[in-house]
Every structure is written in structure tokens, then in C-alpha cells.
Amino acid sequence: MNAHIWAGEMPLLTFGSEEQKEKYLPLLCREGWIASHAASEPQAGSDLYSLKTTAQKHGDKYILNGHKHYVTNGTIADLFIIFANVDPSLGKEGLTAFVIEKDTPGLVVQKSTSTMGVRTAQVAEATLENCEVSASNRLGEEGAGLAIFNHSMEWERGFILASAVGTMERLLEHSIRYARTHRQFGQAIGKFQLVANKLVDMKLRLESAKAHLYKVAWMKENKKMALMEASMANLYISEAWVQSSLEAIEVHGAYGYLTNTELERELRDAIGSKFYSGTSEIQRVVIGKFLGL
Ligand SMILES: Cc1cc2nc3c(=O)[nH]c(=O)nc-3n(C[C@H](O)[C@H](O)[C@H](O)COP(=O)(O)OP(=O)(O)OC[C@H]3O[C@@H](n4cnc5c(N)ncnc54)[C@H](O)[C@@H]3O)c2cc1C
Structure with a gap:
């Protein structure tokens, strides 16, 4: 519930386009869709801003490549908020968030090994392999990923x-x-x-x-x-x-x-x-x- 609300619904509510909000919020609030937040990577946990997942722009599409882990709800999620960098040379200024549906080709989710506790909310691994999404899947502007991540963390740290x-x-x-x-x-x-x-x-x-x-x-x-x-x-x-x-x-x-x-x-x-x-x-x-x- 916490991953779903604070790091799924809240960023959509605050940063989503009207089209994204109309499409996804009713599904998430009323229709049983589950949201997941995929930011952490093997070499980018506490130092999240150094994440390696890229989102290369090709016309009005982005192609995402990278690997995420510890994705709470990953195996049961319908919708993922995924963080990637559109231009690694920009560092954290290139961080950008995307809203990606579970069956999108190139997004593969697998259950992680089991955890010591919190076993009712399992974590997953998510691999993005040439995962192509439209520009309308971008949440907020290019480079807004940092603000979106901090906004989610303010709510999540406050209430989780x-x-x-x-x-x-x-x-x-x-x-x-x-x-x-x-x-x-x-x-x-x-x-x-x-x-x-x-x-x-x-x-x-x-x-x-x-x-x-x-x-x-x-x-x-x-x-x-x-x-x-x-x-x-x-x-x-x-x-x-x-x-x-x-x-x-x-x-x-x-x-x-x-x-x-x-x-x-x-x-x-x-x-x-x-x-x-x-x-x-x-x-x-x-x-x-x-x-x-
Ligand atoms: C149950 C669970 C659910 C999770 N769900 C999600 C999720 O849904 N989505 C998601 O993206 N991530 C999720 N995470 C990942 C979580 O955000 C990371 O585990 C966390 O940010 C720490 O990263 P790390 O585990 O890679 O540790 P590291 O960053 O590798 O840290 C290792 C140790 O070094 C310390 N350390 C690192 N940097 C510093 C520093 N600058 N100063 C002092 N000490 C430091 C850390 O405090 C820690 O003790 C989840 C984790 C758990 C356990």
C-alpha cells in the first residue's frame, strides 16, 4: 500500500499530465491496479543520482535500457514509475521518470530472493532491454526526475x-x-x-x-x-x-x-x-x- 500510494499515485497526481492522470489514477484508486516505484540499482542505492539506466530519445520515442532491483510490488504491479537518465553527461540533471505499463515489450520483471522480513510485500528485479515507450509515457519534463524522486521520498519517508x-x-x-x-x-x-x-x-x-x-x-x-x-x-x-x-x-x-x-x-x-x-x-x-x- 505504501509503495503504491506514496511512490506511485502521489507522483502521478503531482507531476502527471492531464492525460496520464485521467488514464491511470482511476485505475490505481478504484480498479485494483497496483503501482511500483523502480529507482534503485545495484550500484545506485543510497547514491541514487548515479543510476545507470538510460532513456535515449529517438523522435517522439524513448528507448530504455538498464537494471533495477528491490522493486516492491514488482511481480504484481500493473504500472511502474521508472527512473532513467536521458543524458548521463548531465548527471542528476538528466534524471527523468517514466510511467510504464507492465506488459510493455522490453520490461522483464522477476521475483528476487526472499527477504528477512516484510514478506507480504515482495521485492523484484526489473530489466529494461530496448524498452520502447512514447514521449507521452514521460512523467514531467526531461530532468524532472530529481524533483519527482524527492517529492515521493518526502511522502514516503513521512508516512510509510x-x-x-x-x-x-x-x-x-x-x-x-x-x-x-x-x-x-x-x-x-x-x-x-x-x-x-x-x-x-x-x-x-x-x-x-x-x-x-x-x-x-x-x-x-x-x-x-x-x-x-x-x-x-x-x-x-x-x-x-x-x-x-x-x-x-x-x-x-x-x-x-x-x-x-x-x-x-x-x-x-x-x-x-x-x-x-x-x-x-x-x-x-x-x-x-x-x-x-
Ligand atoms: C524491503 C525493501 C523494499 C524496497 N523497495 C524499494 C522500491 O520499491 N523501489 C526502489 O527503488 N528501492 C527499494 N528499496 C531499496 C532501498 O531504497 C535501498 O535499499 C536503499 O536506498 C539503500 O541502498 P542499498 O541497499 O543499495 O545500500 P547502499 O547504498 O549500498 O548502502 C550500504 C551501506 O552504506 C551506507 N552508506 C551509503 N552511503 C552512505 C553515506 N553517504 N553516508 C553514510 N553511510 C552511507 C548505507 O547507509 C548502508 O549502511 C527497498 C529496500 C528494501 C529493504
Whole structure:
């Protein structure tokens, strides 16, 4: 849902031509079409602007060649937002986005090897081999890829972890219930300060995560730029989610280590959030730049 909305529908809504919006938004919003965002490449992850996929212009057509990986929804997507460079000599100024339908000749999508977590949203490899599209498939102007990518990242970093805040709330409720009822040394384990402190820290992280998330939501609702706040929300919530998942397992003891309690799955899912939408290190780099560093 997050890849579909923030990096699929939102760039189309903001940068799409009237024709693209009329054609694709109803399909994506109402008719069950799924969108995918293909930017990352083997040598262009954090350094996305150095991507190698090219889009050569021939008359009113573009021919795309390159390889993408970690494409969320790739194998089930109907529509791809694909980033390529129309003139590598221009560097990031040549970055351009294209809207390409799944059955376009030259676009081949394959499932990647499985991931540690987030297994309900599988990632894929996408190869573009002389994939010919019309100029009407270009999203925005030539060279607008950078702005489109940053726009998608502002929304995605800001909101992709909203559901994680709900997960942290559920983890806390389950852990409190267990700490109140499970007994050792003749009393509920929550009476031990070492256990209670974990629950207190989980509560602090939950409330801080909410504050970060709601601030970005308020800023976007009020049409403000929130690039730094989105990175702060993403960084804080992902790290808080990992730590709270780990502490929820610890509070449950060996019971939390069993797969059927599903707590270990939360930890595996949480770890993934330190990579997608930019790694924790890159969020720190972005925030540092806003601080003039
Ligand atoms: C579950 C999942 C879903 C994803 N979905 C998509 C998707 O739909 N579309 C898409 O395009 N991509 C997607 N990605 C890819 C994601 O955007 C990249 O994994 C991410 O940008 C990091 O790139 P990388 O994995 O190549 O790591 P690298 O960039 O190779 O980084 C390796 C390590 O070096 C560090 N590093 C790199 N540069 C710096 C620096 N300047 N300063 C400090 N540290 C640095 C990184 O933080 C990291 O620790 C997904 C990833 C995951 C895990």
C-alpha cells in the first residue's frame, strides 16, 4: 500500500499530465491496479543520482535500457514509475521518470530472493532491454526526475511507518498484559523494575513516534515542505520500532522467541524499515544537511 500510494499515485497526481492522470489514477484508486516505484540499482542505492539506466530519445520515442532491483510490488504491479537518465553527461540533471505499463515489450520483471522480513510485500528485479515507450509515457519534463524522486521520498519517508506506530502500540499492550499476568519469584514480572523500565521506554518511544508522525501529517495538510521532518520521522520511528520489537520479545522471555507468538516477525519487519525509503545513515545525512552540516 505504501509503495503504491506514496511512490506511485502521489507522483502521478503531482507531476502527471492531464492525460496520464485521467488514464491511470482511476485505475490505481478504484480498479485494483497496483503501482511500483523502480529507482534503485545495484550500484545506485543510497547514491541514487548515479543510476545507470538510460532513456535515449529517438523522435517522439524513448528507448530504455538498464537494471533495477528491490522493486516492491514488482511481480504484481500493473504500472511502474521508472527512473532513467536521458543524458548521463548531465548527471542528476538528466534524471527523468517514466510511467510504464507492465506488459510493455522490453520490461522483464522477476521475483528476487526472499527477504528477512516484510514478506507480504515482495521485492523484484526489473530489466529494461530496448524498452520502447512514447514521449507521452514521460512523467514531467526531461530532468524532472530529481524533483519527482524527492517529492515521493518526502511522502514516503513521512508516512510509510504510520502503520509501525500502530504496531508499536499493539506490542506495548501485549507486553503490559504479559508483564501483569506472568509470574516469577512469586510476583508478576512487571513488578520488577528492570522489566517495568522496558515497558516505560516502549511507551516513551511510542508517544515520541506519534509526535513525529503527526507533525509531518500536520505540515503536509498545511501545504508545508517537510523534507527534514519526514526524514526525522522515518529515522526515529524505524529505530524505535526495532528497539521496541526487541524489548517486547525480551519481556516475553523464551515465549517471545517462539515463531507462533509472531513477535520475532515484528522484529524482522522492523529491521527492514532501516533500509527502505533511504537507510538510517542517509536520513541522518539529510537531516545534517538541513542543519547546515
Ligand atoms: C524491503 C525493501 C523494499 C524496497 N523497495 C524499494 C522500491 O520499491 N523501489 C526502489 O527503488 N528501492 C527499494 N528499496 C531499496 C532501498 O531504497 C535501498 O535499499 C536503499 O536506498 C539503500 O541502498 P542499498 O541497499 O543499495 O545500500 P547502499 O547504498 O549500498 O548502502 C550500504 C551501506 O552504506 C551506507 N552508506 C551509503 N552511503 C552512505 C553515506 N553517504 N553516508 C553514510 N553511510 C552511507 C548505507 O547507509 C548502508 O549502511 C527497498 C529496500 C528494501 C529493504
